[in-house]
Amino acid sequence: MEALGSLIIAKYNYWAVIALLLIGLYAMITKKNLIKKIIGMNIFQTAIILFYVSIGSKKGATIPIITHGHGDASHAVHSVEYINPLPHVLMLTAIVVSVATLGVALALAMKVYSQYGTLEEDEIREKIMESEPV
Amino acid sequence: MRALGLATVFCFGAILFYISFDFPGWGDENSPASRHVSPYYIEHTMDDTSVPNIVTAILADYRGYDTLFETAVIFSAGLACFFLLRIPERQAPPARFYRHLATGITFRIEKGGRLPEDTDEFERIDSVWVPYDVIIGMTCRLVVPFIQLFALYVIAHGHHSPGGGFQGGVIFGAAIILFAISNNLRRTLKRMSEKTSALLGSLGVLIYAGTGILCMVLGAGFLNYSALASLLGVDPVSARSHGILIVEIGVGIAVTAVMVWIYYNLSSAGRQDEGL
Amino acid sequence: MEEQFPIIIIAVPLIAALLITALWWFDKRVCLPISIVAGLTSLVASVGLLLQVLSGGIIEYRLGGWAPPFGIVYRIDHLNSLIIVAVSLVSLLNLIGSRTTAQKEFQEKVGAFYALYLLFTAGLLGILITGDAFNLYVLLEIASLTGYALIGLGRRRAPLSGLNYLLMGTIGASLYLLGIGYLYLMTGSLNMADIAQILPTILPSKVIVLAFILCLSGLFIKMALFPLHGWLPNAYTYSPSVVSSLVAPLTTKVMIYAMFRLMLTIFSIDFSLNSVALRLPILWLAIAAIVMGSIMALAQKRLKKMLAFIVVAEVGYMVGGFWLGNRAGMSGAVLHIINDAAMTLCVFMAAGAIVYKTEDDRLSSLKGVFRKMPVTMAAMVVGGLSLIGVPPTCGFFSKWYLISGGMAAGHYGFVAALLFSSLVNTVLFFRLFEIGYFEPFPSGHAHEQQGHTDARNHSSSIAEAPLDLLVPLVATAVLVIVLGIYSGEIVARVIQFAIPAVIV
Numbered sequence: 001m002e003a004l005g006s007l008i009i010a011k012y013n014y015w016a017v018i019a020l021l022l023i024g025l026y027a028m029i030t031k032k033n034l035i036k037k038i039i040g041m042n043i044f045q046t047a048i049i050l051f052y053v054s055i056g057s058k059k060g061a062t063i064p065i066i067t068h069g070h071g072d073a074s075h076a077v078h079s080v081e082y083i084n085p086l087p088h089v090l091m092l093t094a095i096v097v098s099v100a101t102l103g104v105a106l107a108l109a110m111k112v113y114s115q116y117g118t119l120e121e122d123e124i125r126e127k128i129m130e131s132e133p134v
Numbered sequence: 135m136r137a138l139g140l141a142t143v144f145c146f147g148a149i150l151f152y153i154s155f156d157f158p159g160w161g162d163e164n165s166p167a168s169r170h171v172s173p174y175y176i177e178h179t180m181d182d183t184s185v186p187n188i189v190t191a192i193l194a195d196y197r198g199y200d201t202l203f204e205t206a207v208i209f210s211a212g213l214a215c216f217f218l219l220r221i222p223e224r225q226a227p228p229a230r231f232y233r234h235l236a237t238g239i240t241f242r243i244e245k246g247g248r249l250p251e252d253t254d255e256f257e258r259i260d261s262v263w264v265p266y267d268v269i270i271g272m273t274c275r276l277v278v279p280f281i282q283l284f285a286l287y288v289i290a291h292g293h294h295s296p297g298g299g300f301q302g303g304v305i306f307g308a309a310i311i312l313f314a315i316s317n318n319l320r321r322t323l324k325r326m327s328e329k330t331s332a333l334l335g336s337l338g339v340l341i342y343a344g345t346g347i348l349c350m351v352l353g354a355g356f357l358n359y360s361a362l363a364s365l366l367g368v369d370p371v372s373a374r375s376h377g378i379l380i381v382e383i384g385v386g387i388a389v390t391a392v393m394v395w396i397y398y399n400l401s402s403a404g405r406q407d408e409g410l
Numbered sequence: 411m412e413e414q415f416p417i418i419i420i421a422v423p424l425i426a427a428l429l430i431t432a433l434w435w436f437d438k439r440v441c442l443p444i445s446i447v448a449g450l451t452s453l454v455a456s457v458g459l460l461l462q463v464l465s466g467g468i469i470e471y472r473l474g475g476w477a478p479p480f481g482i483v484y485r486i487d488h489l490n491s492l493i494i495v496a497v498s499l500v501s502l503l504n505l506i507g508s509r510t511t512a513q514k515e516f517q518e519k520v521g522a523f524y525a526l527y528l529l530f531t532a533g534l535l536g537i538l539i540t541g542d543a544f545n546l547y548v549l550l551e552i553a554s555l556t557g558y559a560l561i562g563l564g565r566r567r568a569p570l571s572g573l574n575y576l577l578m579g580t581i582g583a584s585l586y587l588l589g590i591g592y593l594y595l596m597t598g599s600l601n602m603a604d605i606a607q608i609l610p611t612i613l614p615s616k617v618i619v620l621a622f623i624l625c626l627s628g629l630f631i632k633m634a635l636f637p638l639h640g641w642l643p644n645a646y647t648y649s650p651s652v653v654s655s656l657v658a659p660l661t662t663k664v665m666i667y668a669m670f671r672l673m674l675t676i677f678s679i680d681f682s683l684n685s686v687a688l689r690l691p692i693l694w695l696a697i698a699a700i701v702m703g704s705i706m707a708l709a710q711k712r713l714k715k716m717l718a719f720i721v722v723a724e725v726g727y728m729v730g731g732f733w734l735g736n737r738a739g740m741s742g743a744v745l746h747i748i749n750d751a752a753m754t755l756c757v758f759m760a761a762g763a764i765v766y767k768t769e770d771d772r773l774s775s776l777k778g779v780f781r782k783m784p785v786t787m788a789a790m791v792v793g794g795l796s797l798i799g800v801p802p803t804c805g806f807f808s809k810w811y812l813i814s815g816g817m818a819a820g821h822y823g824f825v826a827a828l829l830f831s832s833l834v835n836t837v838l839f840f841r842l843f844e845i846g847y848f849e850p851f852p853s854g855h856a857h858e859q860q861g862h863t864d865a866r867n868h869s870s871s872i873a874e875a876p877l878d879l880l881v882p883l884v885a886t887a888v889l890v891i892v893l894g895i896y897s898g899e900i901v902a903r904v905i906q907f908a909i910p911a912v913i914v
Contacts, residue, residue, distance in 0.1 A: 011154065011159060011160055014157060014160075015151070018150045018151055022147045025143050029139040029143070030139035041580050048591065055167050055594065058162075058168060065186055065188065065295065077176060077177050079176040082188070085176065085192055086171065087167075092204075096300060097207055100208050101211075101576070101580055103396050104559055105577075107219050107399070108218065108573040111218060111219070112569045114403065115569060149620070153620045165595070166598035167598045168598070196476055196480055200544065203536070206529065213431065214526065214555060214556065214558070218562050218563055218569075336429070336432040339428050340432070343425050343428065355417075355471070355473065355474065355475050356417040356421065357474045
């Protein structure tokens, strides 16, 4: 029991990621408003970004910027002192991709609004049923 | 529907929860991710590229191809917003609102009629209009140049401190959007028209891709900046550092222009006539 | 120059898209010439690359000069070089045929259309050619984003269908990213070959199994495998016709290739097929996709929606064929990727020509269309025969491989589903031919009040599609037949080496 407790506390970053993933997925599946679905999509993507960034951490290490400068060739660089930079690079790309997707999603939502006058999915479905019998 | 959604979500969560007991602990320096590829990056960045910021070096040099396509992604998002939303001016514009400055009377002109642009007695207002606030307008006018200067600093110091093309470009774009929010969309469009932002956007990505093609033409592979050594007159390691700076500048220009372009199209729903 | 072919395939469409966006503000007429030059260059480079692979073996191209796993590499082998040629050819044919239709649909935004078109093509080619798992995600997103935008500018329900496609597609891509994250957590590398080397040392592991399932689920959403196909029919029906003839042949096939690459290169084929008990469930899903797609296609009253459900059934062919696990099934699946791209292009372009001329794609209003548009309908006949599976068109040969693979594996449910699908396709296309050919053109009766001269003019004029749409259409129909005649060659010289030697 104690081992389980310490295990839960040692990995609480993963539990936070899972909680955010579930919130985002629930919003996308069950909500009827299109903007709420888009916000759920954003939360889902942010949870994955948090997961990657938390992979790269190391206890007691500092940010990955080498402060010796050009002249100090005698200082060797130990990889233990710096956190893992690769997940940060990957997540810069993923953040830009999620912003781009959000932009296109909002543009499509604006077109839907200008066409149907509402953003609730069930009202849109009724309007479609009325206007297109086939 | 809600019950089904809740059940799906809980099943998914339970599976993830069960599996994550096998993960390495948080902050463990013996995890596979910290032992395999990243020690090479940390130990060899200064020798290979002479750039102290390891994240910038990986972003623009080791994995520079990913960054080229990331810039292409944000560019295609701007293009997509334009493609979906833009309504050309020749289609009938809605009613316009004008306000007589001396008396404060507002009136509406229907069906495309308009007053001349540069009268002193009348100003054109938006259909959802709040009075121009002197404090907000003045403060933003004072602050915008400093924000832009800070953005240029962030781009230029990407080598030595956290920063780089994307971050600086977004800050610069935010400065222009601040001007548009505090003043008027039409005034911003006069200073930076949509054509300018589209051209600057393609120019930025072309700088990045063009640098890659230049390296290919000079003999090394695509995006291999050491080929620029003969062109710039420095040794290959410094050539990599300069190559990283050039592509970061390209990325900054592209991101600025695309942020502004997306804002123009989204805030005015394509009409670019009146907006936030 | 020959060793730079891999990057020319991707960089030329990208730079052409940027040039079009810059130059189109000044002169509208440069869009199409620049696009066609870019498409041709890409096609020539991809054919050159295929010839290099056939004579030399696997090609590796390092980007930025860094060795893997520190940099990104391209990996070109027999599997993807053939599909790269197919994708660039399909894209070029559709581009040539797009001049009048794009001008009519988009008017002032034609430049943005061509730029998005080229970015979409560059994204798909990048997915095919890369050897790095995270790079695949970035290119997947660029192909998807441009696809959403291109689909969203159709008529009627297009923005809503585009938004649904966006929401489902983003879940798929994010699940794939999460799977790659789990792989990175346990192996520390992103390069496909490198991960394949590290995995045997850490197996058996529950995390790797979950990573495999997550990546597969993400790709299943993107390729519209039943029951995750909800976005496909609406998205392909309501998009503009020049867009649907671009995305319908290509998107799902490239995602199926990504699944192949995942199973063959990253997780070895032995792990993918045997370690998790997924083979039978996925085979049953593929059978359900074929059966449900065919039945739903029977129920449709609009031409494009019927064709979209046929695409759903075709996805079932390829996924089922690959998961059979024997050489005939896998060869059939890979051959079907090429063949299905050609067949789907043919029928969607023909449907696009009909919609361009008559503005109406309800099946009931296609009466007498054979007399009005003979060349278009001839191409539709060829495409339809290929979908049914009649020799010498290419559809027959890939179906033959799939059926023999199913019998060799003893999975008679799959064989029965394939035969059922052929039967349903026969019913669908012969119903189309009957309406188009045997029913009299109705304008003779309807216009009697207006005078007899009017009726005679309407019924005797041939309102064929414009020439620049007909030429690529005829070329595609010829390609369908040529691919059929040379299927044996293609399998013996290329596909045979794409499938690992352990598969019998």
